[in-house]
Amino acid sequence: MAKQEQEVRIGFYVCHCGTNIAAMVDCPEVAQFVGTLPGVVLSKDYKYMCSDPGQELIQQDIREHRLNRVVVASCSPLLHEPTFRSATEKGGLNQFYFHMVNIREHDSWVHTDRAEATSKAKALAQAAVHRVAHHKPLETKRVSINPTTLVVGAGIAGIHAAMTIANSGKKVILVEREPTIGGHMAKFDKTFPTLDCAACILTPKMSDVGSHENIQVLSYSEVTKVDGFVGNYTVTVKRKPRYIDEEACIGCQDCIPACVFKQPKFADEFNEGLGKRRPVYIPFPQATPQIVAIDPNTCLNFKKGEDGGRVVSDKCKKTCVEACGDKNAIDFTQVERIEEYEVGSVIVATGFQTFDARRAPAYGYGRFPNVYTSLEIERLVNASGPTGGHVVMRDGKSEPRSVGIIHCVGSRDKKTNVWCSRVCCMYSMKLAHLLKEHTGAEIYNFYIDVRTPGKGYEEFYNKLLDEGVHFIRGRVGEVTDWAMTPDEEGKLVIRVEDTLAGYVRRIPVDMVVLATGLEPQQDAQDVRRMFNMSCGSEGFFLERHPKLAPVNTFNDGIYIAGACQGPKDIPDTVAQAGAAAAEVLALIDKGFVEQEPNTAFILEDECSGCKSCIPLCPYTAILFDEGKGRAYINEALCKGCGTCVGSCPSGSIVQNLFDDEEIFSEIEGVLAYE
């Protein structure tokens, strides 16, 4: 491997990171040791390498000491590799003459023996010093950014992000899997802590989205495939058939009352099953887009097909078609369509689902009719809900005179979900206020702790106390209909250990509300996989850095916003959506991304033409030149995994930044230190 290269002159820096590293690793000792290694011209330890003076130090040393390689031992390269590469470049070197050693996340933070941690740091540093000698100057490739953005999920997060981007003049494709946009917020009557009407703030935003010239709303649709890389993604979207021609439907809804079902008969999803709808329906009056949908599972014009799916039977009188008249918007022959879109960046805003109350059987949901979930109550107190805001129990007439609200159902519980869902205390108090306002009932809140961190939230809690809502501290043991006294007869009895009073109480109520927690969506893992993101241990999408990159993911060009990243309220959701939009706009305005040059190439002279690499490449980037009898790699398609390199029998494929020499010298370096 004798190359015409000048003598290797390495500068080595070990960072104290305040005391983060220095407390467990003897930094001066590491610097002293590395200074004795061949090729190392200078070796220093410094308090904060990533600070301006730290970066300045590198640049100055490169110039003064004619360094041609730089190694920094500090935190994870996933955090500061770009910082030090840029310092290296500013010092006048190719940025890839740099290598980073992780002695914080992988060393000082995880070990407890200072001597051991110090020798590990030395070994890792030695490996980097060996490796960096083999580094080659590389050029990053500039890839242009497609200025169109895909937003997945049209809850308040997706809506806000889409609007922000569209208002700056950029195109947005907004994909929502339900027939209407709006997400959870569209179901609420009022929002805490201001008790402003959710519809009044959300529905205008929804119709703005629907009519925005820069936003294309694809409702009742799902992304099924994502190909490409930051700046240039091709996304495949499945458009589910709603049996309505979206262009032709004007939203008059004449078809709905014309349906052969004279009365709405089927459980209405938007109202959590508390109301009824016909097979042809619009989820709620302000739904966006204002286009009806036909549910083939209940529509008489469909029957069960051979594969279990629904096929057109043509058995119905089709009074809806008649009512639609010459608009001709109803189309029973519609089938699922697959469409492709080209976008440059993606914001994933797929929100949350609530905990399934049946998973807490002691609380009797599904067993006792008058045990409700919080979302059901949201609909029940809603002026546009199934009862017009009249709070009646499942019998359809009686109003509750006492209500128990159980907090933390499926939250803060080792048996179900360990995390705090953050909004339940607040929405429970909101519902307490609304239920009291609507019915004058006695309201009991059963809580573990009341958590009110937020602007105006503690004040809201105080207001509730003033309103005479009861708060009982204790995790509820069970809800039962077994009466022990005459006044418990016909009631639901909440058994709880009142941890302030110090005894077990039985509180009979008419209605029980379960404040169900927030969970990752059922299909979060599929969505994560599709967009190449990660999930945290609870299953919410993982941000790149909890503090410094809260809306970025590990995949460049893919951002997250809202409750899909973790439970949060509307103000935080909107703030995150704005942040994600700003990230996207920054990317678009820059116009290009620098791509890591870690692609592979084939040494033509050494390739034996065995073709074993070709089927290994997941991107079909490897082609075969029949004339020469050699394989070659299309660099534009190569994403730099190195799978072909690892399996080439003749060792003729080289991966930039991870070539064999570099890795072998790293292995050797890591083991050379005892």
Add this chain to the structure above:
Amino acid sequence: MSKEWKPRLVAFFCNWCTYTAADLAGVSRLKYAPNVRVIRLMCSGRIDPQFILEALTKGADGVLIGGCHPNDCHYVEGNYKMLRRFQLLKRMLGDMGIEPERVRLEWISAAEGEKVRRVVNEMTEQIANLGPLGMPGRFAEWDREVESLAAQIEAREGGGCGCGSSGAETAEKEVAHV
């Protein structure tokens, strides 16, 4: 070598899952045995069996490979490709008399910092029980054996054509190349 022996593990972690998980272990301040040295690769698919052999020959007592869970590889299926090579390599290592516990493959997602801790600790303990692998020493011994064999042959053949010594050289090279 006269110092108290402690197992030395070399780990190859893919950038997207396991390396990130090890970072997470750090951020969460989980504590684990200091015996592992991590080498970062973009994908477990990059791992050439030679890397593992090289690590063992250069003095590692064990090698840990970490990649994304099946279906989760950032590059679609690099981890499957690695798995296939790994199965073959395991057989070969077995034939060489290397205990199976010394080379381990684990799927560790970016969220599983705890698993990094567990696996490293488990492996350190298992290998501490097995004792040193001592490949560099074994190689030196094999080299000496080959040399003495070569010398014997040469003595028997009366040292005519010199092919004996070149034979020893190739043998030595091959061993070193494993």
